[in-house]
Amino acid sequence: MEVVVEPLGLVLRASPGANLLETLRTNNVPVSYSCMAGRCGTCRCKVVKGTVLETGRDAIKSDPRGDGHVLACMSVLTESCAIEIAEPDEVITHPAKVFKATVTSIEAMTHDIKRLRLRPSKPFVYSPGQYALLQVAPDMVRPYSMAGLSTDDELEFHVRLVPDGRVTGYIDEKLKVGDSVRVTGPLGTAYLRSRHEGPMLCVAGGSGLAPVLSIVRGALESGMRNPIHLYFGVRTPTDVYGLQWLDALASRHSNLNVQTVVTSGSGEDQAMRSGIVTEAVAEDHPNLNGWRAYLCGAPPMVEAASLLAERRGIAREHIYADAFYASNS
Known part of the structure; x- marks a missing residue:
């Protein structure tokens, strides 16, 4: 059977029952992976033609009405197919x-x-x-x-x-x-895309500042000159933290703009904006075409920011979201 890899246009030979990720790696196809056990989501790809069988699920077929995404590490080849791998020029391989x-x-x-x-x-x-x-x-x-x-x-x-x-x-x-x-x-897959040269939108809610801080530091310390617009949204002034880190980064890097947005109680603090963080982004940026978005925090904020980013022109595949789900476990 054959496996066509888009957008590279590669055609691979494989046997029925072969693991999709192993087939890609054996043929030196640039694909991201980490845990090899279906947890991290790093090897996610899309079935655009044919069928593959993902462990624990029904056979995944190409369907213009559906998602069609599978985890390559958990997928078995059942027939000739075509798959699409994301951003082959931004591959990461950090084995867990x-x-x-x-x-x-x-x-x-x-x-x-x-x-x-x-x-x-x-x-x-x-x-x-x-x-x-x-x-x-x-x-x-x-x-x-x-x-x-x-x-x-x-x-x-x-x-x-x-x-x-x-x-x-x-x-x-x-x-x-x-x-x-x-x-x-x-x-995780919401990691910095270091080859992107256009503007970056980073939205952090609460402790979502952690991965956003990592992304921004990674971009700046690697020499990326992209305009970076960081929005840090919290409920009240008592929820704000880390401003000394953000101010220090902004003072050293002219391409970083930081906005702290407080839902209520910001008072007369000129360093903070009042309102909803997604509303602040919408007010500042009517057109986000060509941007990349990194969104981290509570699910409602991430969902709202994702919808806004897409409506303002960011392609869905260029929105990297990490929603923090609360758990009492």
Whole structure:
């Protein structure tokens, strides 16, 4: 059977029952991957013709009315098909690792956000904007985005304390400096696209500042000169944190513009705007054609920002979203 790889126009030979990701890798097709177990979503691709069988689901057929996306690592070839891989020039291959890290500090950033810093036991390479699974105790595992870069000496995470949350409650009340945390990663597809030369829209809600900070730092420290417009949205002034980091970056890089938007209670603070963060973006940018968007935070904000970005001209495949779902687990 044949597998056509778009947009590269490659035609691969494969046997029925072959794993799609292994077929791509064996033929040196540039495709992103990480966990190899269907968790990270990095190897996501689209079936544009024919059928493949994704583990745990019905056969995925090309369908103009549907999505057609599959995870290559979990997909089996059943017949000749054509697939579309995203951004072959922006491939990342950071095989997921499992390792231990030691807690070096836990500090309060706001009334409900903790800054957790870990020193990894081995080098950990990831792309800005990715996340990892942190196991702080048996049966206590949650995903958190890295706030720094893989060149940093330590890993940094911003943990929002969830009422009655088992994991965040443990981090707040029991985890201490010197404790060991099990880390699995990197995971996630909302990472920095470093070859893009156009403007970047970065919208962070609450602790969604962590991956956005990583993305912005990654862009600036790698020498990207793109105009970067960062919007940090929070509910009240007491939810604001990290402005010293953002101000320092903006003072050193003229291509970075930072807007802090507070839903209510900003008062006369001239450094903050009042209102909804997506409304601020809409007011400032009537046309986003040619931009890329990085959106991180609570699902309602991410959904609203995604819809706005698409309506203002950003192609759907150039909107990289990471929604933070609350959990009491």
